[in-house]
Amino acid sequence: MEPLLDISGLDARYGQAQILRGISLSVGRGEVLALMGRNGAGKSTTMKAVMGLVPPSGGTIRFDGRRIDGREAFEIARLGIGYVPEDRRVFSELTVMENLSVGQRPPRQGAPHWTPERLFALFPNLAAMRDRPGGAMSGGEQQMLTIARTLMGNPRLLLLDEPSEGLAPVIVQAMARTILALKGEGLSILLSEQNLHFAGSVADRAAIIEKGEIRFDGTMAALKADAALRAQYLSV
Amino acid sequence: MLDLILTQMLNGMASASSLFLVASGLSIIFGVTRIVNFAHGSLYMLGAYLAVTLVGAFGPASPLGFWGGILLAAFLVGLIGIVIEVVILRRIYQAPELFQLLATFGVVLMVQDIALAVWGPEDRLGPRAPGFKSFVMILDSRFPSYELFLIAVGPLVLGLLWFLFRRTRWGTLVRAATQDREMVGALGVDQRLLFTSVFGFGAALAGLGGALQLPREAVTLHMDLSTIAEVFVVVVVGGLGSVGGAYLAAVLIGVLHAFGILIFPKITLVLVFLVMAVVLIVKPYGLMGRKPAATLPGAAGIEPLLTPATPGAKLAGLAALLLLAAAPLAVSDAWLLTLTELVIFALFAASLHVMMGPGGMASFGHAAYFGLGAYGAALAVKWLGAPMEPALLLAPFLAGIAGIVFGWFCVRLSGVYMAMLTLAFAQIAWATAFQWVELTGGDNGILGVWPSAWAVPKAVFFYLTLAICAASVLLLRRLVFSPLGYALRAGRDSPLRAEAIGIDVMRVQWAAFAIAAFAAGIAGALFAFSKGSVFPTYLAIPRSVDALLMVLLGGVQTVSGPVVGAFAYIGLSEQLVKLTPYWRFTLGLAIVLLVSLFPRGLVGGFLAWRDRRDAGDPAR
Amino acid sequence: MSGIEPVLSVRELAKSFGGVRAVQGVSFDVAAGEMLALIGPNGAGKSTCFNMLGGQLAPDSGAVTLLGRSIAGAKPREIWRRGVGRTFQITATFASMSVRENVQMALISQAGGAWNPLAPARARHVAAAEALLAQVGMLEQAGRACGILAYGDLKRVELAIALANGPRLLLMDEPTAGMAPQERIALMALVARIAKAEAIAVLFTEHDMDVVFAHADRVLVLDRGRLIADGPPHAVRNDAGVRAVYLGTDDGAEGA
Structure with a gap:
């Protein structure tokens, strides 16, 4: 069966600097793939390129068999890809409910259908603050809201950019449970991560990116077993 | 004395309403598109001119003819705004700020000559509003009832805007886009549609502001720039992007003007000036404004090294001088x-x-x-x-x-x-x-x-x-x-x-x-x-x-x-x-063409072209 | 260190943003020649702390004393004149000027000559600027524009600028962010060498624990606006509280 997301030979550049060099990756249906690497290795740029926020300068990106490279972000979102940026970017002046309503899209075949009530069941903290402005929430709550907002679009594939970044360990554990719950709903997930411990607890497969190139692509178990590989690329 | 103060107060508040309509339109457009529309005064002027023509055609005596004409004028200005957005602005959202301002200024010049060609150089007087020809007695002085109506328009529109932004999906999307338009796009919202609708809406507000002035003052070819200057003062005082601030500032400036003219006609402007000074000292981003997000880089992004003239260049300069x-x-x-x-x-x-x-x-x-x-x-x-x-x-x-x-x-x-x-x-x-x-x-x-x-x-x-x-x-x-x-x-x-x-x-x-x-x-x-x-x-x-x-x-x-x-x-x-006698139009068109063809400026366009060429070179 | 007056002394520093306490009750000293690292999770208040010391933010309360005189609430340019050099998390240099001119500008300002409207600026303080650039290893690139430099090189230029006022205190916010691992170690070794040689107190924030544990004389740990640890690196590394909120208790990779 063909993968849900299939990236092949992806290049991207900012001005003169080439950030991605021939990235090839795929995410299978119902699979969680962790894209690992240091700050500045190209993780976020890969996510943004898939989402149409950074124009690829070469290569192809297919989603469910359809070419999506070169399309605009809103079209890609409508096809069923949800993007959760690393810096959260909740609409700080909008309430929790309003934040959710911005992300709302019609139900989609082959994807779980989300309503605010279902999301509040998944993120109980949010239920108590429906009318609170996004700006008046803690970092962990904002991270939950960003994910919930994206889920309102009923995506088939979720792009999570460094979901554990800067969160207290307790929240990170809750985040891992959430991701596993989403996987249980049948969602496919591509997440970028520096924290191997966290990635290891949620991902089926891992890929390592360094200086814009893929250096490893295999199962999470294989990465955990290879101390030399981790020492070389993950500086943990 | 008391009645005079009251009359002037009411006068000021009446003129504040139109000012508010234009300023709020400008603020809303800026919030979402990050473009300060210099042509907003021109849209105001077009609203007034269109209203003169339409009200005249529909029959100024009948309420339906008058109000229908006013509303249709506002609607048409909204459509004109949409055309401007689709034809010009859509191409330059990525351009440096200065070029965006310049492009909207090109529109100002073009509209001036279009208005001159269509309506001629003479001032035009509008009819009185049917049903509002009478006066109301307030503390022994006669006060036109139309002014009272205008005073009500300001808070009415403010309330309407509040409802629109707080209670409709469109309003929620506009507010979200004002904060982070890229994220709104990544959540599946078509930004182009949103931008166009926002621009059309803001333009219609300006058009309505102009049309409503019809019974109050003569319609002239100077209206565009005098209005935009006043609106800029209102927006700076109120805080760019804040509709409530725009209303507050419009009333403040409107009332100030009215009193200034009464007490010291020559010093009106100084008064406005002083108020602006106080506001800017206490609140640098306006009464209800906030510190803007980091401003975009200058006209051409990264500036090249500045080196003193070479001997050759100095020689050339000397030769030119000789x-x-x-x-x-x-x-x-x-x-x-x-x-x-x-x-x-x-x-x-x-x-x-x-x-x-x-x-x-x-x-x-x-x-x-x-x-x-x-x-x-x-x-x-x-x-x-x-x-x-x-x-x-x-x-x-x-x-x-x-x-x-x-x-x-x-x-x-x-x-x-x-x-x-x-x-x-x-x-x-x-x-x-x-x-x-x-x-x-x-x-x-x-x-x-x-x-x-x-x-x-x-x-x-x-x-x-x-x-x-x-x-x-x-x-x-x-x-x-x-x-x-x-x-x-x-x-x-x-x-x-x-x-x-x-x-x-x-x-x-x-x-x-x-x-x-x-x-x-x-x-x-x-x-x-x-x-x-x-x-x-x-x-x-x-x-x-x-x-x-x-x-x-x-x-x-x-x-x-x-x-x-x-x-x-x-x-x-x-x-x-x-x-050509229509040199303003030609100049404006030239500016618009230049900016939309080279949205990064001539030098920026050249640098981008060089980047693309280098990127395509496999040897690198 | 007792007995010697610290270069920088911070007492009960606090700052809130709209009801959220970003920094509260933070107190510490930095001595001459000492490398002091400030670490903690994102959002712990490190940048807020830094911006209060550098004058970019005014503290709500607390005392900041530099060489016995208060600098709390002073403007950045006043703090510079009092002998503080600063580097930023995202490098801040003058992109349209050459590397040399960037340092010359700092030297001109330091000498009080920035208001001269006529003399050619390029001829000012050339030797001093080049000496500073030699110190950070950027002399070969002195003529290049800062706008086109590699990120690691920009960090060095920033360091040279920060040294132009002969500082007693260096404030470095994430000095090695965005650099390759070898570059990080080299840059911080350079900073440590200069700090020791010229008795400059250095306060820096850092995400890379390798850099922290290799170069810091002392480590402060900030969490949710409060200092939760202050001590030598090995002690902080084994502190249970610090491991719980920041370093982690069970790092699967490290244990393997």
């Missing part, structure tokens, strides 16, 4: 007059360049200082009976002092805020020259500003001009390469770093602002004597745009650019004025 010096031997007096003007404009452009290039401060009102230099000379001649020499010496100080006063406000702001404020000040200066008839002769100007006898021959005056302008340009050039010029550039490149190495960025910018104003004043004073007269048009907005275009044409990044640009631009526009 060529100019030899001109009187070769050309006729008429040509010499044109050359004199060219030299003056080269200084004018160079003075703006110091602000815009090294200073990174875009001014849409630099003509104010040129004009004040000219008026300074003319007033010295007319009222002090001064001969040319002391008049030439004194005049730039008038411009310089204005630069010190206006600059104090302007350097507190940056980017589009600053551009708006410079335009507002220029409009204030223009209005003073236009309205203070006893001093300035108003529209008739001041005549008989001739050089001293020895300088009357065209060749002598040309040499005098050339000597003063060349020396001034060279001094400005020296300034750019001096420690002060470096400090100025440091403040532009990275205010954070500049402050962290002990540079008082605001004071350095203030100094540059004043120096640029002084130099523009020198150019203006020479211009007055070369023409023999001064008129309010010398400090009008189109002249400011002339200066901007000269600088941009020559290139913001180079020191010699503005001089070259001045020669190219004045040469071209003189021909244009001779060719």
Whole structure:
């Protein structure tokens, strides 16, 4: 069966600097793939390129068999890809409910259908603050809201950019449970991560990116077993 | 006395409503698209003109004809706004701020000539509103009921906007896009549709504002710029992006105007000025505004290294100067007059360049200082009976002092805020020259500003001009390469770093602002004597745009650019004025085309092309 | 260190943003020649702390004393004149000037000559600027524009600028962010060498624990606006509280 997301030979550049060099990756249906690497290795740029926020300068990106490279972000979102940026970017002046309503899209075949009530069941903290402005929430709550907002679009594939970044360990554990719950709903997930411990607890497969190139692509178990590989690329 | 105060209060609040409609439209558009629409005053004017025609056609006597005409005019202006957004603005959302402002200014020029062609140069009077012809007695004074209606319109629209933004999905999306438009797109919202609808809506608000003024005041071709200047003041005082702030500021400015006219007609503008000063000192981003997100990089992104002229370039400059010096031997007096003007404009452009290039401060009102230099000379001649020499010496100080006063406000702001404020000040200066008839002769100007006898021959005056302008340009050039010029550039490149190495960025910018104003004043004073007269048009907005275009044409990044640009631009526009009476339209169209074809500017376009070429080169 | 007056002394520093306490009750000293690292999770208040010391933010309360005189609430340019050099998380240099001119600008300002409107700036303080650039290893690139430099090189230029006022205190916010691992170690070794040689107190924030544990003389740990640890690196590394909120208790990779 063909993968849900299939990236092949992806290049991207900012001005003169080439950030991605021939990235090839795929995410299978119902699979969680962790894209690992240091700050500045190209993780976020890969996510943004898939989402149409950074124009690829070469290569192809297919989603469910359809070419999506070169399309605009809103079209890609409508096809069923949800993007959760690393810096959260909740609409700080909008309430929790309003934040959710911005992300709302019609139900989609082959994807779980989300309503605010279902999301509040998944993120109980949010239920108590429906009318609170996004700006008046803690970092962990904002991270939950960003994910919930994206889920309102009923995506088939979720792009999570460094979901554990800067969160207290307790929240990170809750985040891992959430991701596993989403996987249980049948969602496919591509997440970028520096924290191997966290990635290891949620991902089926891992890929390592360094200086814009893929250096490893295999199962999470294989990465955990290879101390030399981790020492070389993950500086943990 | 009490009744008078009340009447004036109500008067002020009535005019505040229209001001609020235009300002809120401008604010909403800016919030989402990050473009300050200079053409918003033009949309207001179009609303008024369209209403004159439509109400006339539908029958002004019947309520249906009148109100139908007003509403249809607002609707049509909304449609015009949509056309402007789709045809022009959509192409330039990625362009530098300055180019966006310039493009909307191109629209201002085009609309002026379209209005002139369609409705003619005479002022048009609208009919009274049916059902609102009576007066209401308030504390023994008669107060027109239409004014009361207008007073109600402001809060009504404010409430409507509140409902729209808080209770509809469209409003939620607009608010979300105001904060982070990229994220809104990534959540599946078609930004293009959102932007177009927002622009159409904001335009319709401006159109409604104009149409509602119909029973109150005459519709004129001046409405666009006088309105936009007032709206800019309202928006700066209220806080860009805040609809509530816009209402508050509109009422404040409206009432202030009404009282000012009552108590001290000549000092109205000063009052507005003082209020703005207080607000900006206490709340630099307006009554209800917030610190804007980091402003976009300057006209062309990263500026190249600035290096002193090579010996070759110096030689070329010297040759050009010698060529100019030899001109009187070769050309006729008429040509010499044109050359004199060219030299003056080269200084004018160079003075703006110091602000815009090294200073990174875009001014849409630099003509104010040129004009004040000219008026300074003319007033010295007319009222002090001064001969040319002391008049030439004194005049730039008038411009310089204005630069010190206006600059104090302007350097507190940056980017589009600053551009708006410079335009507002220029409009204030223009209005003073236009309205203070006893001093300035108003529209008739001041005549008989001739050089001293020895300088009357065209060749002598040309040499005098050339000597003063060349020396001034060279001094400005020296300034750019001096420690002060470096400090100025440091403040532009990275205010954070500049402050962290002990540079008082605001004071350095203030100094540059004043120096640029002084130099523009020198150019203006020479211009007055070369023409023999001064008129309010010398400090009008189109002249400011002339200066901007000269600088941009020559290139913001180079020191010699503005001089070259001045020669190219004045040469071209003189021909244009001779060719067609609709030169404003042609010029506006040229600006719009230039900006939409080269949204990154000529130099930026070239750099982007080079990047693409290098990227495609497999050898790299 | 007792007995010697610290270069920088911070007492009970606090700052709130709209009711959220970003920094509260933070107190510490930095001695001359000492490398003091400030670490903690994102949002712990490190940048807020830094911006209060550098003058970019005014503290709500608390005392900041530099060489015995208060600098709390002073403007960045005043703090520079008092002998503080600063580098930023995202490098801040003058992109349209050459590397040399960037340092010259700092030297001109330091000498009080920034208001001169006529003399050519390029001829000022050339030797001093080049000496500073030689110190950070950027002399070969002195003529290049800062706008086109590699990120690691920009960090060095920033260091040279920060040294131009002969500082007693260096504030470095994430000095090695965005650099390659070898570059990080080299840059911080350079900073440590200069700090020791010229008795400069250095306060830096850092995410890379390798850099922290290799170069810091002392480590402060900030969490949710409060200092939760202050001590030598090895002690902080084994502190249970610090491991719980920041370093982690069970790092699967490290244990393997």
